[in-house]
Amino acid sequence: MSTRASASERAYQHVKRRVLRGGYDGGDLITEGQVAEALGISRTPVREAFLRLEVEGLLRLFPKRGALVVPVSAREIEEVVEARLIFERFAATKVIATGSHWGVADTMQAILERQQLAAEQGHADRFSDLDRDFHAALIAGADNAIVSQQYDLLRDRQVRMKITALLREPGRFDEILSEHRRLCALLGDGDIDGVHDLLGKHVSRTGQVVTNRG
Numbered sequence: 001m002s003t004r005a006s007a008s009e010r011a012y013q014h015v016k017r018r019v020l021r022g023g024y025d026g027g028d029l030i031t032e033g034q035v036a037e038a039l040g041i042s043r044t045p046v047r048e049a050f051l052r053l054e055v056e057g058l059l060r061l062f063p064k065r066g067a068l069v070v071p072v073s074a075r076e077i078e079e080v081v082e083a084r085l086i087f088e089r090f091a092a093t094k095v096i097a098t099g100s101h102w103g104v105a106d107t108m109q110a111i112l113e114r115q116q117l118a119a120e121q122g123h124a125d126r127f128s129d130l131d132r133d134f135h136a137a138l139i140a141g142a143d144n145a146i147v148s149q150q151y152d153l154l155r156d157r158q159v160r161m162k163i164t165a166l167l168r169e170p171g172r173f174d175e176i177l178s179e180h181r182r183l184c185a186l187l188g189d190g191d192i193d194g195v196h197d198l199l200g201k202h203v204s205r206t207g208q209v210v211t212n213r214g
Helices: 005-019 030-039 043-055 074-097 100-122 124-141 145-152 155-169 173-190 194-208
Strands: 059-062 066-069
Touching: 005 030, 005 043, 005 155, 030 066, 030 074, 043 059, 043 066, 043 074, 059 145, 066 155, 074 124, 074 145, 074 155, 074 173, 074 194, 100 173, 124 145, 124 155, 124 173, 145 155, 173 194
Parallel strands: none
Antiparallel strands: 059 066
């Protein structure tokens, strides 16, 4: 990788992480100069990184002014919630139907224990990553490559929504852990109706917090 390409990748990862993890709020205006100075690089690779992030819908560029961090919209939240419920309810139905739900529930429980530790240590980023891993374990249990690939496309949006919700409502940590415990128990029992109902409340709740509706 060339020095310029490496610098561009560094700038891309730096800005993207800050956008997704709450280092930049929706509506913030950032400049090439700010990022270049922070990373000790020239503005050209930062400009390239900004262009990539604009394509991904995270930034909106304004020539000679900078880049606006695109806020999470109510429409985006609604679409992510709908997509997640389609995938996760499908996965739950399949793992119970195939009798693999005990093993999947055990895998999710192991992730939950690490998530509990992250909460106790106040590591919001780690907590959010493990939250995503918890739900991804359910998707993986369905053993459908296409569903897994499509679910992965939601990763960045899920992370951003989760971090925003945790920062906005710290009590959400305990709520999530409690709901995850119940999900593991319901899945282990093969209670498909209970799993579907709790998934609906659990996934929708994050969207409600982000949009200040909860």
